[in-house]
Amino acid sequence: MLRASVIAMALVALVAGCAQIPRTSAVKEVGSISEQDSGLGQVDFLPSAPQNGATQEEILKGFIQAAVSPQSDYGVAREFLATGFRSKWNPDASVTVDTGSEREYSAEGTDKQLLTLTPEAFVDAGGSYRTAESSTDIQQQYSFVKQGGQWRISKAPNGVIIDSSRFPNVFEAHSLYFFSPDFNYLVPDQRWFPNAPASLQTRIVKELVAGPAKWLAGAYVTAFPQGSQLTSDSVTVTGGQADVDLNSTAGAVDASTVARMQLQLSQSLASVAGITDVRISIEGVPRQVSNDAASQVIQDPSVDTNALVERAGKFGLLSGSNVTEIPGISSMVEALKPRAVTLSADHRTAVVSGDGGNWLVDASADQPRHIDARPGVIAPTLDPAGYGWSATSSDPRDLVVLGPSGTVETLTAGWADARSLLAISMSRDGTRLAALVHTDEGTDIMVAGVVRSSSGKPTSISSPIDLGQVPGGTALSLTWLDELTVAALASTSHGDTSVDVQTIGGGSDVQPGPSKGASIGPVGAAPYYWVLTSDGSLQWPRGAGWQQRIDNVQLIGQQQGKP
Known part of the structure; x- marks a missing residue:
């Protein structure tokens, strides 16, 4: 998992026109044909x-x-x-x-x-x-x-x-990286390409230059100007360096845009074995690249390794058996008698479901502000621009959005065949909204792109993709684990629970959950989630079972990052 600090390391080399690509894991060895279906990784068939x-x-x-x-x-x-x-x-x-x-x-x-x-x-x-x-x-x-x-x-x-x-042994998942509209975040679009080493880097670059997937258009932006193309039908690799030669259209931009283009290339090619550097050129002429415009880009924000909880009436981060309250936030959250909370990355803003509906709490304000007083509100969510999002279970398509300035907007979500809405959760980069949507067939995990203005104001919600039905009986709770992964907690027909870990643009992994599981929240270390039971036990998976971290917990909150 690449974090913001890793991005900074990659950018050091951009000044010289080549981006050093970080590695997140060792190169996988090629197995024999007998290992074809053994799950040992990519093999030659x-x-x-x-x-x-x-x-x-x-x-x-x-x-x-x-x-x-x-x-x-x-x-x-x-x-x-x-x-x-x-x-x-x-x-x-x-x-x-x-x-x-x-x-x-x-x-x-x-x-x-x-x-x-x-x-x-x-x-x-x-x-x-x-x-x-x-x-x-x-x-x-x-x-x-x-x-x-x-x-x-x-x-x-x-x-x-x-x-x-055979599919995961023959095809490889690679993330193409684009930007949030404000260029503050580098955001992934996972694709699957054949395991063909001679052409893999070319395929990745072509698709990157072509732009994000249709459902992410508007939510993601690219530094490559429209009409950009490779000048030849291949990206050559010599001595670990990938040479990406683009047409003159791609070169008709300022230095900061070229730096962003190279950052997209370097991170998108980071998963290709044998590539350690990327050099960008225009019509055969290498471009000198400055890292000034891209040096503050954030990728895959992590959250605190301590759970965000309310315990014994105190709200904050759990440290040992104590709760460390958050200045300017905890007292207002506690006064609202919270049922659900999402905390901003800087710990200065929170959205709360409590007495009287859904609220936005700001550490710089004396009082919380109402987001949504409609009956039947579900747990709200929060984006990095400070907008609080709210919905009701019975009106799944109308989302109320409260801005930092106090303006209220209603945006329409096109959840397919929606009968009711069980949960919403914003990605930490603010580009995608995940939801648990109840249909006639069951409950599905759906994700839509969030289209914003250049100032960060949400303007619309894209047509969602359906990641599939949550297995089990009743879906209960939803959280983001990282930039590409969400997890849904569900109760089974036998009274147990399951955790469905779903990759956006990939498959899912379903694991048994703890008995009496009620809600799920993120943690900044493996396995990346906690589950709170209905009787107040905070648990996490350990080995083949679940281990209690602490008891007497009233709620587990969602974190959008950490300071």
Whole structure:
């Protein structure tokens, strides 16, 4: 996990025109083919070429298996295609992830095969991952022709099909980095690309220059001007240095913008093995880069390692068995008889759900300010610009936003098929709003981009993405763990609880929760979350179970960072 201090280290090298890229983990070793499904990391899958005399179905099965390997531009997979179709098939157009065990093949006439499968997820041409919204089967048709007496595929859908057990071994997750609209935060957009070392850095740079995913447009901004492109079809790496040569459009900007472009490049390429430096040039001419404009950029703000709690009537940070109250904040929070609290990164502002609705507490003010007095308000959330956000369970689309100056706005959220809203939680960089949305099918985790003006004022909420249904019975609570991860606490049908840790732009990991779990909150060290039970026990996971940290806790608060 890259923190703000790591960003500062990377920026030291920008003055010389090359950004030293920090590493967050060791390079993963390539496993053998027998380790393909063992979860040991990225491996090379060695597919078989087409066999003489193979039937149409055998050719189709062989093609799908071979398309799991991106090596040599899917060279083996293309051997299953008719000569005139090989160069037309585009494997990068999409990825369909399925179980692999429920594929059905059927003949249609004498020269066609129909494949039926149940999708679990999709990856689009830009590498953006989304969970399948339905378990309904999809069908794909393939046409065949004989060449040299052997069946070959003459027409096929673009893209590849891969089973979910192989997907994380063949595709790698890489975060593309953009900026918040005020350029204060570096923010991630996770993508998935084939494990093809020769072309991976080129794919990352192309997608970075193309801009953020559609649902993040407006919430994220890029330093690359519109029309920026690579001057060639590859990013070369020599001696660990990635040379990124851009067209003149990209160069028609001031020095601070070039510095931001290079920061985006260096952090987006940080996860590529073998790259330690990035040099940016315009039409072959290296650019000298200053770090002045980017030196204060924050990435992935951390929170305190102490829980934010109310215990025995005192609100603050838990230290041992004592609660350290927060100057200017704690007394006002305590007076509101809080049910939920979110505290700002500088510990000068908080939003509170308490007597009379939802409130905004400011350490520089004498009294709290009302955000929302509607009946049925849920726990409010807070963004780094000082705006308090509130909603009611029965009116999931209308969000009331109170600004630092006291102005109140209502913004509309397009939660799909929403029947009610259970929780909202703002990312620590203020660019995304996560929610627990109850639909006819269950409760889903959804995330939307927050579009802001240059001054930081929220102006709209983008169309959300659905990260999937929270497993278990009833969703209870939601929190952000880091820049890409949220966690939802849910009660199961048997009275137990579960914790669903969901990566935005990736999959999820569901773990058993503690008995009587009621709410979840963040912590600045692994495992990055606490759970508070309904009888006041603050617990965290230890080994295969849960361990009590302390008892007599009335609430666990949300933290948006630390001073």
